[in-house]
Amino acid sequence: MASVDVQFDPAFVEETVFLELRNREALGNCAMAQAFHVQRSALYDTTTATGEREARFQQLAARYFQELGFSELFAKRFEEFPLIGAHVPVALVRRAWSRKEERVELYVPPTPGGGSSLKAFPTLWIGFQVARCLNREQLVAFLRHELMHISDMFDPAFGYQPHPDFGAECETEEDLIRKRFRLLWNLVVDGRMRRKGWPAVDHGTTRLREFERAFASWDPQRREAVWPDLGNRASCTQRELLELAKDERLTRMLGQGGVRCPLCHFPTREGVCDWRGERAAVAEAIQTDYAWWDPVQGACRQCFELYRARLPVMG
Amino acid sequence: MPKVFNWQLGREMSYPYEEHHPDRQFAFVFNLNRCIGCQTCTMACKSTWTFSKGQEFMWWNNVETKPYGGYPQFWDVKILKLLEEASGESQRWNNDVYQGKTIFEAAEKHVGPEPQQVLGYLPTDEEWRFPNIYEDTPVGKPGAPMTFDQTGTSLPEHATWFFYLARICNHCTYPGCLAACPRKAIYKRPEDGIVLIDQKRCRGYRKCVEACPYKKAMYRPSTRVSEKCIACYPRIEGKDPEAGGRPMETRCMAACIGQIRLQGLVKINTDGSWTEDRYNPIYYLVKVAKVALPLYPQFGTAPNGFYIPPRWVPRGYLKQMFGPGVDEAIDAYLAPSRELLAVLQLFRRTNRIIFRYEIQEGPKVYETERHGKPFVMYNDTIIGFGEDGKELIRTQVEEPFHVRPATHQNSI
Numbered sequence: 004m005a006s007v008d009v010q011f012d013p014a015f016v017e018e019t020v021f022l023e024l025r026n027r028e029a030l031g032n033c034a035m036a037q038a039f040h041v042q043r044s045a046l047y048d049t050t051t052a053t054g055e056r057e058a059r060f061q062q063l064a065a066r067y068f069q070e071l072g073f074s075e076l077f078a079k080r081f082e083e084f085p086l087i088g089a090h091v092p093v094a095l096v097r098r099a100w101s102r103k104e105e106r107v108e109l110y111v112p113p114t115p116g117g118g119s120s121l122k123a124f125p126t127l128w129i130g131f132q133v134a135r136c137l138n139r140e141q142l143v144a145f146l147r148h149e150l151m152h153i154s155d156m157f158d159p160a161f162g163y164q165p166h167p168d169f170g171a172e173c174e175t176e177e178d179l180i181r182k183r184f185r186l187l188w189n190l191v192v193d194g195r196m197r198r199k200g201w202p203a204v205d206h207g208t209t210r211l212r213e214f215e216r217a218f219a220s221w222d223p224q225r226r227e228a229v230w231p232d233l234g235n236r237a238s239c240t241q242r243e244l245l246e247l248a249k250d251e252r253l254t255r256m257l258g259q260g261g262v263r264c265p266l267c268h269f270p271t272r273e274g275v276c277d278w279r280g281e282r283a284a285v286a287e288a289i290q291t292d293y294a295w296w297d298p299v300q301g302a303c304r305q306c307f308e309l310y311r312a313r314l315p316v317m318g
Numbered sequence: 319m320p321k322v323f324n325w326q327l328g329r330e331m332s333y334p335y336e337e338h339h340p341d342r343q344f345a346f347v348f349n350l351n352r353c354i355g356c357q358t359c360t361m362a363c364k365s366t367w368t369f370s371k372g373q374e375f376m377w378w379n380n381v382e383t384k385p386y387g388g389y390p391q392f393w394d395v396k397i398l399k400l401l402e403e404a405s406g407e408s409q410r411w412n413n414d415v416y417q418g419k420t421i422f423e424a425a426e427k428h429v430g431p432e433p434q435q436v437l438g439y440l441p442t443d444e445e446w447r448f449p450n451i452y453e454d455t456p457v458g459k460p461g462a463p464m465t466f467d468q469t470g471t472s473l474p475e476h477a478t479w480f481f482y483l484a485r486i487c488n489h490c491t492y493p494g495c496l497a498a499c500p501r502k503a504i505y506k507r508p509e510d511g512i513v514l515i516d517q518k519r520c521r522g523y524r525k526c527v528e529a530c531p532y533k534k535a536m537y538r539p540s541t542r543v544s545e546k547c548i549a550c551y552p553r554i555e556g557k558d559p560e561a562g563g564r565p566m567e568t569r570c571m572a573a574c575i576g577q578i579r580l581q582g583l584v585k586i587n588t589d590g591s592w593t594e595d596r597y598n599p600i601y602y603l604v605k606v607a608k609v610a611l612p613l614y615p616q617f618g619t620a621p622n623g624f625y626i627p628p629r630w631v632p633r634g635y636l637k638q639m640f641g642p643g644v645d646e647a648i649d650a651y652l653a654p655s656r657e658l659l660a661v662l663q664l665f666r667r668t669n670r671i672i673f674r675y676e677i678q679e680g681p682k683v684y685e686t687e688r689h690g691k692p693f694v695m696y697n698d699t700i701i702g703f704g705e706d707g708k709e710l711i712r713t714q715v716e717e718p719f720h721v722r723p724a725t726h727q728n729s730i
Contacts, residue, residue, distance in 0.1 A: 014539060018443075021524075025440070044521045047542070060542065100375070101444040134442045 007081045007094045009074075009128070009136065015098035016073075017064040018133040023071055024092060026137055039067055041066045073136065080146045084154040087127070091153075094127040105131045107149040111165075112183035127153060146198070149193045162240045170249060173268035183217050183248035190214065191244070194234030214238075220252045266293060271303035285310045319426065322492060325591055326615040326641070328415035333618075334435050334497045339590045343511035344489045344549050345622040346571065347603045347610040350664065351629055351651070354576045355381050355482035360449060361696070362573035363486070367548070372540025374696045377449045379570040381484045389485075390445035393533045394614065398638070400437055401616070408518040409616045411642045420618020421494055421531055427558035429527060436498045436529035446536075456480040461535050474629045474652065474689065481628040484578065487534040487547035488613065488621030491590060497531030497545070497564060510583055511622065512549040520544055527683040531617040554583070554671070564704050565671040579667035582673070590620075597674045599661050599702070600624075607658045611640035626651055643663055653691040658699040659715055660707045668711040672702035 024036040042063055049056045068074060077096065081088060093108075099105045111125040135142050156163040170176035193210065211230070219227055229247070233239075241301055252270075261270040266289065271309065278286040278298040286298045288310045296302075380389040388394060391484025399529035402408050404424030408415040419427070422678035424437040461467065471477040489506075493513050496504040503519035504526060506512070515535070520543040526535035527544060535546045550568035552558055558566055566572075571579040574584070583602035585593035595601045603610040603624065610624035627636045629648050638646045650658060660677050680697035687693065698714040704710045 018539070040521070040523065047521055098443075101447050132443055134444075 006078075007088050007091050009077050009081065009094045009096060011068070011074075011077075012066075012097045013061040014097070015059070015096060015133060016068045018098060019073060020064045020067045020071065021134045022133060022137055023073075025065070035067075035070075039169060041062075056254065076139070076143065080150055081307070083147065084150045086154045086157040087150060090125070090157045090287065091127045092124055092128060097128065097130040099130040099132050102132065104249060107153060109153065140202055141205060147196060147274050148189075148192055148202055148204045151195065155188075155192075160238055160240070164241060167245060169214045169245065172263060174267065176250065180245065180248045181248055183250070183263070184244050186213055187244045187248055188241075190230070190233040191236055191239055194236060197234070197236075220250070262301070264306055265296060265300045266302050266306045269303060269305070271305075273304045274301040275304060275307040276301040282307075284314055288314055319422065322418075322622065323590060324618060324620050326612050326620050327420070327618060328413075331420050331492075331618050332426060333492050334422070336480045337590055339491070339586045339588060340506055340508045340511035341586060342509065342583040343491070343586050343592075343622055344554065344581070345584050345600050345604075345624065346486075346579060347393070347479055347600055347624045347626065348484050349578045349626040349662070350481055350483065351626060352576045352578040352665075353381065353484055354484040355383065355450070355453070356575050357381055358573045358575045359484060359570035359579070360677040362569040363547075366569045368545075370540075372538040373545070375443075376448045376536045376538065376545065377543075378534065378536075379486045382450050383453050383455060383480050383482065383484050384483045384631075384639075385457050386455050386611070387450055387483075389449045389451075390441035390533050390704075391448065391451055392445070393441065393531075394639075396439060397421070397437075397531045397617065398614075400439065404437055409638065414642055416616055416618075416641075417618060420616065421529075422492075422497065422574055422618055434498075434529075436526075438494065438498070438531065438583065440524060440528045441533060454480065474648070475632050476630040480629050481631055483625075484570075485532065485534070486568075486623065487513065487549070488532060488619070488623040489547075490556040490622060492618065494529040494531055494617070494619050495526035495535045498525040499523075500525055507551070510551070510554055511586070512547060512551050512554065514551075515544055515546055517541075517543055517545075523663070531614065531619065532621070538633075561670070564706065567669050567671055571666075572669040574666055580665045580672075582671055593626070595674075597676065598662050599672055599675055602657070602661055602675075606654070607650055607661070608643060609647045609654075609658060611643050611647055614639060615641045643718045649691075653688040653693045656694070656696055656698065659695065660698045661713055663700055663713050664702055664711070667713050668702060670710050672710060673705050676701045676703070676709075685690035 020039070024039055027033075028036040043060070046056065046059050046063065049059060051059075081094070106128075107130070108128045109125045110128055129146075131145065135145055155161040169177045169180045171180055189210070193203055214230060215226060218229075221229075261272045262274055263269070264271050264274070275282070276299070285307060289302065289306070290294055320336045321330045321336055322333045322337050323329075324331050333655075343657065348378045360365075360377060360379050360381055364377060368376045368378060369587075377389060382388050398409075401419060401424055402425055405419040407418065415684045421437040422435070425434040433492075444589045456478050457480065458476075460477075466643045480529060489512050491511070493504065493506065496506065496513060499520075500523055501519050501521055503521075505514060505516065507514065522537065522542040522544065524537050524544060526546075527533070527537050530546075535544050537544050553566040553568060556563045556565050560566065565583065567579075580599060580603075582598060584598060584600050585592050585595050592601060592605060594605075596606065603626075610626050612621045612624055616623070625639050625640060627644055629649055629652060633644055633648075636648075640647070655664065657677065661675065664672060664675060678701070680698040681701055683695045683697050685692065685694040695715065697714055699712060701709055702711040
């Protein structure tokens with residue numbers, strides 16, 4: 004089995020070691036922290052060239068990082084996912100400064116003919132907050148959760164496409180489907196982790212709330228059925244999840260006589276088609292932005308309101 | 319721990335070091351009623367001192383929107399909670415004497431292998447990310463679009479409110495950072511009480527970051543040492559090229575668009591109390607008019623930054639933040655005395671430090687009633703003098719009225 008070369012950002016390593024030792028010190032385990040600070044303190048007085056001084060700080064931290072068991076913790080997580088080892092030669096672990104910056108990405112080198120392919124030895128980029136390292140159980144859960152997603156991407160049974168067809172009419176709708184797809188995929192991963200007996204990432208009740216909010220348009224019975232179903236699935240495909248993620252409100256409304264607004268592409272049953280009187284100015288304002296638009300095409304009430312509100316500002 | 323006297327608490331308190339005070343103390347007054355949250359001070363500081371690698375999230379000066387905002391996030395809520403847990407009760411004042419525990423006294427209770435000198439915590443990376451998170455987010459009942467409030471509110475306190483709190487290092491009389499430093503790398507300058515970190519002695523233990531209750535000591539990963547506001551000391555020393563050898567206010571003070579800031583140097587007695595200096599504007603605002611109050615005096619560090627509390631904010635919140643003098647301070651500000659009104663005109667009239675003021679009485683302009691109290695306004699002239707006794711600035715209560723000569727009309 005091929006192994007992944009896990010490379011750690013020196014800033015991540017240093018911060019992890021500092022915080023872990025500080026925690027241990029607070030719990031009464033001072034010996035290691037004291038030894039570390041004595042050695043670290045001596046490096047401040049190093050008069051060698053800046054690059055060498057920097058390297059010494061990094062080497063010290065790297066040694067403690069290993070002694071504290073972090074290198075092994077990461078290596079073991081990769082061993083749990085042989086598909087990743089088979090495809091990814093290098094994984095970079097980086098420090099993220101906030102939850103929003105946390106992410107795991109596959110970076111694929113571009114192919115000669117343009118585009119990209121997962122077969123082209125991608126690099127795995129893992130960025131998360133150092134504070135996660137202070138709770139080992141949660142760190143392991145977090146890594147397993149993220150790596151299971153990556154493993155799925157290499158699993159032929161999942162049928163992952165980097166640029167799938169979302170079946171959306173516009174970018175807004177695509178964003179909505181993508182967001183819902185991610186959530187559904189998370190639910191499947193959560194369920195598989197649970198069945199393996201792995202501790203789950205602690206989301207509290209937020210995952211269920213997130214699900215209920217994202218699929219608020221569904222009947223409660225459907226939500227109650229899908230939630231456990233996804234959690235119990237041994238496998239699924241990206242296409243299945245994408246189909247489930249589609250906002251059926253759009254097709255439902257269109258099937259019931261609604262139309263798509265030519266401006267925002269969202270369906271509407273209350274299209275504005277009468278542009279006489281004061282509304283003529285609104286039509287004119289719309290045409291300023293959408294030269295191809297003809298008033299006979301109509302617009303949804305939201306777009307109409309938007310341009311009506313903008314009129315006084317636009318003059 | 320030795321005992322020291324903290325005049326802001328009205329009592330003695332424990333502190334890791336014996337009393338030892340500078341000859342003069344860097345101090346400032348911020349009038350929160352005037353802050354518009356423009357962050358010009360923030361950028362003046364950032365562009366002068368913290369624009370380099372490793373200082374990306376370092377803001378020695380920041381302006382945060384209270385009650386929700388904070389840099390680092392929730393710094394005051396967290397430290398108040400720690401204090402409350404250690405004291406076993408919320409803060410309590412008996413008249414002007416603080417009954418609860420300070421961060422130094424609370425630390426004495428801490429049980430652990432290595433007793434803390436100061437009660438504190440280390441903020442996470444995420445908490446340092448935003449210098450003004452929750453900007454302009456008020457507290458109060460939610461409004462309904464396109465409708466007026468049916469009940470309204472009775473002034474001066476508003477039911478829906480927020481305010482901007484501009485903050486720099488308070489260059490405390492009893493600094494938490496100094497107390498906690500295991501390397502004794504932090505010191506107060508004897509000439510002006512400015513608290514500095516010796517960059518050569520610091521070994522990046524970050525105890526100062528943990529201990530400063532105001533969270534104004536920050537760690538710089540690229541150099542592996544802590545840094546903090548240096549009160550633009552070259553300007554205080556008159557060494558800025560612009561200063562011409564005369565003490566000058568800091569960059570953040572000088573940049574203040576809202577004219578909320580006044581900075582000075584106050585004389586200090588050997589016991590740490592302020593030497594009476596009746597016509598020093600800072601002394602007058604803090605000790606005579608009692609219109610400016612320390613920020614969270616209950617922490618026990620005796621901060622040297624003082625604030626004129628915002629008059630529209632519920633008093634309970636302000637008392638938690640500025641101590642028991644809030645009612646008196648707001649009353650004084652709402653209907654200012656003749657002298658206070660004149661001294662308030664000194665804010666941002668000069669970038670040089672005013673050491674003394676004089677008032678030349680002018681004619682009565684009008685009289686009225688403000689919040690049930692008589693208020694008389696005189697167009698007095700106030701003159702600010704520098705360290706050398708030379709006049710720095712002369713201004714009057716009423717804004718001067720200029721009429722442009724007709725020959726220049728319609729010209730640029």
